[in-house]
Amino acid sequence: GGGGAGGKGPSDPAKPKLVSQLPAAAAKDVDHLTIGLPKGEPASIDPLQAIDYSTDLVISNLCDPILRLTPDFDLKPNVATSWKWTDKKTLVLTIRKGIKFWDGKDLTAEDVAYSMERSLGPGAITGGPLQLAKSASASGPYEVTVKFTSYDEQFVKQLAAPSYAVIEKAWAEKAGKNLGTAKGGLMCSGPFKFGSWTSGSAIELERNDAYWNPAYKAHARRVTLKPLSDSSALTQALVSGEVDGAWEVPPAVISSLKSVKSGSLHYGPAFQYLELSVADSTSGPLADKSVRQALFKAIDRKGIADVVFKGAATPNYTSLPPSSRDKGAEDLYAAAAREYEKANAYDIDAAKKLMASSKAKGRTLKLVTMAGDETQSQVAQLIQQEAKVIGLSVAIDARQPLQYGDTFVNPSARKGVDLTLTVGYNQTTDPLELLGFLAVPGSAYNFGFDDPVATKAYNTARGIEDPRERAPYVLTLQKRFQSSYHDTSLVAPYEISYFSDKLTGATTSMAYMFTPSLALLGSPS
Amino acid sequence: MTLTLHPAVSRFSGRTLWRIRAIVRRLAGAVLTVVVATFAVYAALAAAPGDPAVAVAGPHATPQRIAQIHHELGLDRPLVVRYFDWLSGLPRGDLGQSTVYRNSSVADLLAPRFATTAFLVVYAALLILLLGLLLGVLGGAFRRLNGPMAALTSVALAIPGFVAAPILVSVFALGLGWFPAVGAGSGFTDQLHHLTLPALALAIGWCAWLAQITRTALRTEKTSEHVETATGRGLPSATVFRRHVLRNAAIPISTVYGLTVAGLLAGAAVVEQAFGIDGLGSLMLRSVSAKDYDVVLAVASLIIVAFVVTTQLVDALHTVLDPRLRTKDGRP
Amino acid sequence: MNSWLNPPGADPLVRVSHLRLDIPVRGEPRRVLHDVSFEVGAGEALGLVGESGSGKSMTTRVLMRLLPHGAATDGDVLFDGTSVTGMDRRALRRYRSSEVAMIYQDPRAAINPVSTVGAFLTEALREAKVSRKEAEERAVALLREVGITDAPRRMRQYPHQLSGGLLQRVMIASAMLTKPRLLIADEPTTALDVTTQEEVMAILDEQRRERGLALVFITHDLDLAAAVTDRIAVMYAGTVLETAASANLHETALHPYTVGLLASRPSTVDVKRLWAIPGRPVSAFEAGPGCVFADRCPFAQDRCGTERPALRTVDDHQVACHRAEELRGRITYETGGDADRAHDEQTEPV
Amino acid sequence: MTAVTSTPVTAAPSSRLRRWRKVDPVLILSVLWCALTVLVAVAAPLLAPYDPSQTDILAAAQGPSAQHWFGTDAVGRDIFSRVLYGARLSLLGPALVVVIATTAGTTLAIAAVWFGGWFDRVLTRVLDIAFAFPPLLLAVLSVVLFGPGLTAPVVALAVAYTPYIARVVRSAALRERHLPYIESCTLAGLSGPRICVRHILPNVLPLVRAQAVTSLGSSLLDLGAISFVGLGIQPPNAEWGLMVSDGRTALLNGSPQESLAAGFMIIITVVAFNMLGERLAERAEVRA
Amino acid sequence: MSELLGLENLRKVFPVRAAAGEPAGELVAVDDVSFTLPPGGSLAVVGESGSGKTTVARMVAGLETPTSGRITLDGEPREAARAGRGARKARARQIQMVFQDPYTSLDAKQTIEAAIEELLRAHFDWDADRRRERVAQLLAQVGLDKRQGGARPRALSGGQRQRAAIARALALEPRLLILDEAVAALDVSVQAQIINLLADLRAETGVAYLFISHDLGVVRQISDDCVVMHRGRVVEAGRTTTVLDDPQDPYTRRLLSAVPRPGWVPRRRATSGASA
Numbered sequence A: 001g002g003g004g005a006g007g008k009g010p011s012d013p014a015k016p017k018l019v020s021q022l023p024a025a026a027a028k029d030v031d032h033l034t035i036g037l038p039k040g041e042p043a044s045i046d047p048l049q050a051i052d053y054s055t056d057l058v059i060s061n062l063c064d065p066i067l068r069l070t071p072d073f074d075l076k077p078n079v080a081t082s083w084k085w086t087d088k089k090t091l092v093l094t095i096r097k098g099i100k101f102w103d104g105k106d107l108t109a110e111d112v113a114y115s116m117e118r119s120l121g122p123g124a125i126t127g128g129p130l131q132l133a134k135s136a137s138a139s140g141p142y143e144v145t146v147k148f149t150s151y152d153e154q155f156v157k158q159l160a161a162p163s164y165a166v167i168e169k170a171w172a173e174k175a176g177k178n179l180g181t182a183k184g185g186l187m188c189s190g191p192f193k194f195g196s197w198t199s200g201s202a203i204e205l206e207r208n209d210a211y212w213n214p215a216y217k218a219h220a221r222r223v224t225l226k227p228l229s230d231s232s233a234l235t236q237a238l239v240s241g242e243v244d245g246a247w248e249v250p251p252a253v254i255s256s257l258k259s260v261k262s263g264s265l266h267y268g269p270a271f272q273y274l275e276l277s278v279a280d281s282t283s284g285p286l287a288d289k290s291v292r293q294a295l296f297k298a299i300d301r302k303g304i305a306d307v308v309f310k311g312a313a314t315p316n317y318t319s320l321p322p323s324s325r326d327k328g329a330e331d332l333y334a335a336a337a338r339e340y341e342k343a344n345a346y347d348i349d350a351a352k353k354l355m356a357s358s359k360a361k362g363r364t365l366k367l368v369t370m371a372g373d374e375t376q377s378q379v380a381q382l383i384q385q386e387a388k389v390i391g392l393s394v395a396i397d398a399r400q401p402l403q404y405g406d407t408f409v410n411p412s413a414r415k416g417v418d419l420t421l422t423v424g425y426n427q428t429t430d431p432l433e434l435l436g437f438l439a440v441p442g443s444a445y446n447f448g449f450d451d452p453v454a455t456k457a458y459n460t461a462r463g464i465e466d467p468r469e470r471a472p473y474v475l476t477l478q479k480r481f482q483s484s485y486h487d488t489s490l491v492a493p494y495e496i497s498y499f500s501d502k503l504t505g506a507t508t509s510m511a512y513m514f515t516p517s518l519a520l521l522g523s524p525s
Numbered sequence B: 001m002t003l004t005l006h007p008a009v010s011r012f013s014g015r016t017l018w019r020i021r022a023i024v025r026r027l028a029g030a031v032l033t034v035v036v037a038t039f040a041v042y043a044a045l046a047a048a049p050g051d052p053a054v055a056v057a058g059p060h061a062t063p064q065r066i067a068q069i070h071h072e073l074g075l076d077r078p079l080v081v082r083y084f085d086w087l088s089g090l091p092r093g094d095l096g097q098s099t100v101y102r103n104s105s106v107a108d109l110l111a112p113r114f115a116t117t118a119f120l121v122v123y124a125a126l127l128i129l130l131l132g133l134l135l136g137v138l139g140g141a142f143r144r145l146n147g148p149m150a151a152l153t154s155v156a157l158a159i160p161g162f163v164a165a166p167i168l169v170s171v172f173a174l175g176l177g178w179f180p181a182v183g184a185g186s187g188f189t190d191q192l193h194h195l196t197l198p199a200l201a202l203a204i205g206w207c208a209w210l211a212q213i214t215r216t217a218l219r220t221e222k223t224s225e226h227v228e229t230a231t232g233r234g235l236p237s238a239t240v241f242r243r244h245v246l247r248n249a250a251i252p253i254s255t256v257y258g259l260t261v262a263g264l265l266a267g268a269a270v271v272e273q274a275f276g277i278d279g280l281g282s283l284m285l286r287s288v289s290a291k292d293y294d295v296v297l298a299v300a301s302l303i304i305v306a307f308v309v310t311t312q313l314v315d316a317l318h319t320v321l322d323p324r325l326r327t328k329d330g331r332p
Numbered sequence C: 001m002n003s004w005l006n007p008p009g010a011d012p013l014v015r016v017s018h019l020r021l022d023i024p025v026r027g028e029p030r031r032v033l034h035d036v037s038f039e040v041g042a043g044e045a046l047g048l049v050g051e052s053g054s055g056k057s058m059t060t061r062v063l064m065r066l067l068p069h070g071a072a073t074d075g076d077v078l079f080d081g082t083s084v085t086g087m088d089r090r091a092l093r094r095y096r097s098s099e100v101a102m103i104y105q106d107p108r109a110a111i112n113p114v115s116t117v118g119a120f121l122t123e124a125l126r127e128a129k130v131s132r133k134e135a136e137e138r139a140v141a142l143l144r145e146v147g148i149t150d151a152p153r154r155m156r157q158y159p160h161q162l163s164g165g166l167l168q169r170v171m172i173a174s175a176m177l178t179k180p181r182l183l184i185a186d187e188p189t190t191a192l193d194v195t196t197q198e199e200v201m202a203i204l205d206e207q208r209r210e211r212g213l214a215l216v217f218i219t220h221d222l223d224l225a226a227a228v229t230d231r232i233a234v235m236y237a238g239t240v241l242e243t244a245a246s247a248n249l250h251e252t253a254l255h256p257y258t259v260g261l262l263a264s265r266p267s268t269v270d271v272k273r274l275w276a277i278p279g280r281p282v283s284a285f286e287a288g289p290g291c292v293f294a295d296r297c298p299f300a301q302d303r304c305g306t307e308r309p310a311l312r313t314v315d316d317h318q319v320a321c322h323r324a325e326e327l328r329g330r331i332t333y334e335t336g337g338d339a340d341r342a343h344d345e346q347t348e349p350v
Numbered sequence D: 001m002t003a004v005t006s007t008p009v010t011a012a013p014s015s016r017l018r019r020w021r022k023v024d025p026v027l028i029l030s031v032l033w034c035a036l037t038v039l040v041a042v043a044a045p046l047l048a049p050y051d052p053s054q055t056d057i058l059a060a061a062q063g064p065s066a067q068h069w070f071g072t073d074a075v076g077r078d079i080f081s082r083v084l085y086g087a088r089l090s091l092l093g094p095a096l097v098v099v100i101a102t103t104a105g106t107t108l109a110i111a112a113v114w115f116g117g118w119f120d121r122v123l124t125r126v127l128d129i130a131f132a133f134p135p136l137l138l139a140v141l142s143v144v145l146f147g148p149g150l151t152a153p154v155v156a157l158a159v160a161y162t163p164y165i166a167r168v169v170r171s172a173a174l175r176e177r178h179l180p181y182i183e184s185c186t187l188a189g190l191s192g193p194r195i196c197v198r199h200i201l202p203n204v205l206p207l208v209r210a211q212a213v214t215s216l217g218s219s220l221l222d223l224g225a226i227s228f229v230g231l232g233i234q235p236p237n238a239e240w241g242l243m244v245s246d247g248r249t250a251l252l253n254g255s256p257q258e259s260l261a262a263g264f265m266i267i268i269t270v271v272a273f274n275m276l277g278e279r280l281a282e283r284a285e286v287r288a
Numbered sequence E: 001m002s003e004l005l006g007l008e009n010l011r012k013v014f015p016v017r018a019a020a021g022e023p024a025g026e027l028v029a030v031d032d033v034s035f036t037l038p039p040g041g042s043l044a045v046v047g048e049s050g051s052g053k054t055t056v057a058r059m060v061a062g063l064e065t066p067t068s069g070r071i072t073l074d075g076e077p078r079e080a081a082r083a084g085r086g087a088r089k090a091r092a093r094q095i096q097m098v099f100q101d102p103y104t105s106l107d108a109k110q111t112i113e114a115a116i117e118e119l120l121r122a123h124f125d126w127d128a129d130r131r132r133e134r135v136a137q138l139l140a141q142v143g144l145d146k147r148q149g150g151a152r153p154r155a156l157s158g159g160q161r162q163r164a165a166i167a168r169a170l171a172l173e174p175r176l177l178i179l180d181e182a183v184a185a186l187d188v189s190v191q192a193q194i195i196n197l198l199a200d201l202r203a204e205t206g207v208a209y210l211f212i213s214h215d216l217g218v219v220r221q222i223s224d225d226c227v228v229m230h231r232g233r234v235v236e237a238g239r240t241t242t243v244l245d246d247p248q249d250p251y252t253r254r255l256l257s258a259v260p261r262p263g264w265v266p267r268r269r270a271t272s273g274a275s276a
Ligand SMILES: Nc1ncnc2c1ncn2[C@@H]1O[C@H](COP(=O)(O)OP(=O)(O)OP(=O)(O)O)[C@@H](O)[C@H]1O
Pocket: C023, C024, C025, C030, C032, C050, C051, C052, C053, C054, C055, C056, C057, C058, C059, C068, C283, C284
């Protein structure tokens, strides 16, 4: 990693150097850190609500997830020292001894099972129809057994996510509805203790001096997390040094931060995607597949990466971002990706040719974006310009968050909508997670793609543990889906973070969200 | 309106009785305003598209789960019933629950934000009073300053907070480093330090307005006959200005100042956004688009109540300032 | 400048001679007074009579030096030999606070509506370092003198709680409080009923005589002016056209305007077709180069339209008319009314 | 017989000329500026060197140059062209707000004054309640109802401004209502609507006009603020309030053209509207 | 003798809202007023400020509804106001009114001609020529020339405006013209013009006047009969000359003695007569 020595980031903005982890901090206490939350204040810090950047960051620093995700997206033991499938429908986790909650109580299998049960229940925001795990129970003082309807290769990967963070059962039952609110807080075992939460202005974390894992023992005694969702407010705070650093820095402010002397921007690998989806492939101008194809070809993805993301993204030509590739079968996925790159490469002439025979020329496409999201807005404007070139006009419909959310869940809210733009991230680095949402009927992000062959491939793939063995099925699914031109990922954004040069140790890959990344922050010497 | 009064009340003089009646009538009017206005907010919100249950349940929720959440949130009941539920919670201090901030009580969300915004608004209100009066009095008292002040205030009047804010930040926070660039701070001096620029950005237009009103009120009053009489009686001009011009101009000035303060609370949202302050205004913006019913209602009623209370206070102040209002119609 | 009333050597209290006044209207000076000349001796009452806009109020404002910004005066305004227009700030304040006092047409507008009657009455005294108690005692005593019985209560009341007649008495009291030498009353009774007018006029007259004040009394009503003043000056379009002793003005009026004014007043005692001066009263700035009354005057000749007549002594009048001598006693109007009408027997109806 | 001389009092041409010469420079400048912005709005396609929404990826975030006088924005659009085109939506919004609010406010006020009684009382009360709604709250509500864009904020502001205009017009109309000339119209047997439209309305019109022009200025500011917080006009449309917001990060980065140019246009235009409104109000007062 | 206008026990009570120290109450503005006015006659109502003169006039005109009592015109009771279009117009042709303030009794936005024409158009089915003719005739009648007829009120002097107001009131050839202090606001010289004009018009057209005034000189000049009002009641009534030359009621005497005239000296009556 580069860290402070990495200087002002990569010299060619189009090709920034990706770093996952800055050099470790010196073993020295830091009194107080202030970190910005560009994605705003968490709505709750209940692990059940762990589905956005800020919530994940807070929970990951307060609580221990069952497994640990490394900066390079590998799985390591954490609360569970080991996991074992005893059969295709049973997973047994061995729980670490000696972990104590902040209140001094021991962390036991009961707590783990309770936490998992909550996340498997209907209250969880992450579950969904594709969930295969059914129940979790303590099968011994330090052993938890999870039952499945059928084998789910994704499940273990999910255990590193904050939604599977372990909370204290007794405390949680007492806290009831207050759990995870500003008033109630949490009772966990992580490297930081919940200090206080002043709704609207700050969340205070205090160091847990009794933390069990020396590798993640916090340097900072106190950390203040400040919601700064307005990008220029964030910039002001970072430039003036009032905030020491932040992850999820919006690409729009990269140029402002580049010139700051006292801190550095960092780019890291991420499992994020910017997805353009066809909302209506049965009627409207996009019912014609060649129009969809033409539109996909008319978009200059590199341009988006360069202009909107200031180079902090890599152009992408399939629905799958590179980070979702299974580690063991990287080469297979990469080869497939090259095919899609060829098929969807920016080629106006080809796009025009595809349009030539189409009746859609001159018609208007409605593209839904989320109001207030600068990145989406800029991407949409670029798409609008490019579509114009091939004779399609695009009307941008920027929807308020609630309505925007409705667009995906509620088919009636999609009436008249042709395209949607989404920026998101996965809970796991597994290709099936995103493909499942997009290609399997019944899922929220599936806009009518229903191919039995693809569904079958999905179901088969989910039951196979070995990545190389699984890859052909995943690639079949990908191919079936991709060749229908229902969806494409335009770019895969990097993780952009910024830290004062007085700090080092930051995890700069997107794994920061799943690890006690605040604990690692400390002074360089 | 007739009031049935306890016999003991008859001890009061007619004047007191009349006052009590006037106060009761006013209160009733104010309460009616708040109730009608908040109901309008509620109804508008209900009519808006989007389902808060979807946001609560997440994108992968089943219809059953959504229905269950509807029930939990009470969204399956008629609008009027829900509104009166909310209303009946008020006397108990129960402002309801947020849907966005899962399980958080509205009061908990509101308290710290209200503190922040109130600080900002009071700060701005003081700035407006001081600067506005100063500029206005200078322009109104000295003929030679009238023109320059008129020019200055009409330009300042046109400077919106959202233009002033980024400029103030680049100059005084990032350039000179005198003030923090974002946030509201904690503790009195820290808050004062943090909120100076936001308060300035918020105050600038209103300040100009107050200055203009003050200036014209003073000039109008100066040409009034009673001021001429006072001058004609050989009173020193300072005395005339203080006792006759300023005292009488205080009536229109206080009206405008009251309206200003009443409008500040709502106007703060823009400045809050520009300075990354999470106050009432930004909470309102966010909750409305998320259809967070109880939060919206609470913020809206706070803003409306603040407006109603300020205007009532100004009315009361007028009765103090203007004896003509103490009897009805101003007739003998 | 020759003095026409006071014996030579005795300076009049007020001497206004050839006063001219321009006031800026939208940046341009506008003539408001052309040529105003009159004198008021100590203890003497002068009536200033004329139609609306003739410049009566403006004349008094020059006397008080309460002029709008940018006003330009020319001519002399002397009070007790000192030029009012030349006074410095302190002298002006002393002059206003102890030498002159003024009563306005609309007392309700002239008293600050937000302070009490008592505060209004005593503020001038308090400014002159009189103790509050003494100031209040003097005010109450004066209120009693002007016929206000429950004076202490009135002191605590606000102007809007008093009727117009009472307020005008308060104004009179306030004018007397500082013991001035000159009192200026600008239509003090126009807003009042005739019965109240009589009361107020009686009080004013009584106070004035008791204290030997000089008075400049402004009114539209020639009869009213005649009743309370020693001499009358008739103004028209910013010019004094005629000055004469009040007692016999009706019989001896020389200027066609004065005679016309007298003839156009309907009388309570007999019915006669009125003489109506043709046209409408003009403002000073509209007047031509000649006599300001020329275009309404039935007796105007060519020279009246080109040459402005100066105020000069004819008999014991001062009159600004080229044909004064010529027309003396011969002005009659064809409506059937004649100038001798004033000689008719007055029948007191009461 | 009664003699009547005819006195010509109608303003002679010479005095009208003089009045023209005396018109104050502030008024002239305000009128000129308003005319200029309207002209720019209408003729934007002729004046602007570039298509305002034409992104140019290669020329993003550039400083001022000969090609781009004010430089380019984050996605490479010509800021100068956007400022010119911005006049369209920036003026259209306030114009719509004012037209709607003035029409509604004036109609309601005159009707209230004419019918009096409970109608007037109810209306006054409703207006009092409407007063308590700050424009921004209305705008946010309106946006959730109608979606962001031009319509929602315009509807909201029109609703927010109506009570202000109605209140001012009502008190003026009330004054007129009890003037003898209206009573003599009633006595002459003219119908209520006719009296309202042909007599009361023209007499309150100067005031309405002044109020409307001043409201143009404040609604320009309010709409700008709404765009600024992201509830109004949406990108890629050009609008000044939105441009101030868009340009803020660049402003912090040392290239303030976008925010400043748009902010400057807002301020000067509002000053011009305010000045014009003030003068019109003075005239209305002089006449009253 | 026939009567044009008859008032019988007319009474008007205004409600007074509660105020500090005073409960809600009533104000009797006009109390038991009766008088008659013959066709073509001229009757003056005199009295000091607040005595109820205007209220009587407004009730007769129909601008105010009497609390009790009867108003008859040609022996017929005046039907209620707002009765419908035909009735409205019929009423308009019976009684018209001229107000005190010449500055507010005409629409500032209308030329004099347009104001008169508007009435003619509303009431008569005439063609444009006929209307124009009648307008010219009316203007001539009140002594306004063509130029003044085409001017807006702003361009006219007070006296000219009052002439215009009279012309407009006469346009519908009413039987009765109510003049509420119609000359009080005018300068003496102009007042004389209007008084003469009114006398001439009555002689020419036979219209009757109900003349409201507090100026006894003007009353004597204009009216045949006169009614003296005090605190809402009629204290004396009769031929004007009789009432003014030989007043019977003490209040009338007091009123007359307070009018300045040559040789008059103001005298103080009671102490502190005025009330608070
Ligand atoms: N502030 C002013 N600026 C310009 N002209 C003025 C001003 N005040 C009065 N005038 C003009 O000066 C002239 C004389 O006015 P003044 O008030 O002295 O008349 P007046 O005789 O007192 O009339 P009235 O009987 O109506 O009180 C009028 O033509 C009036 O229009």
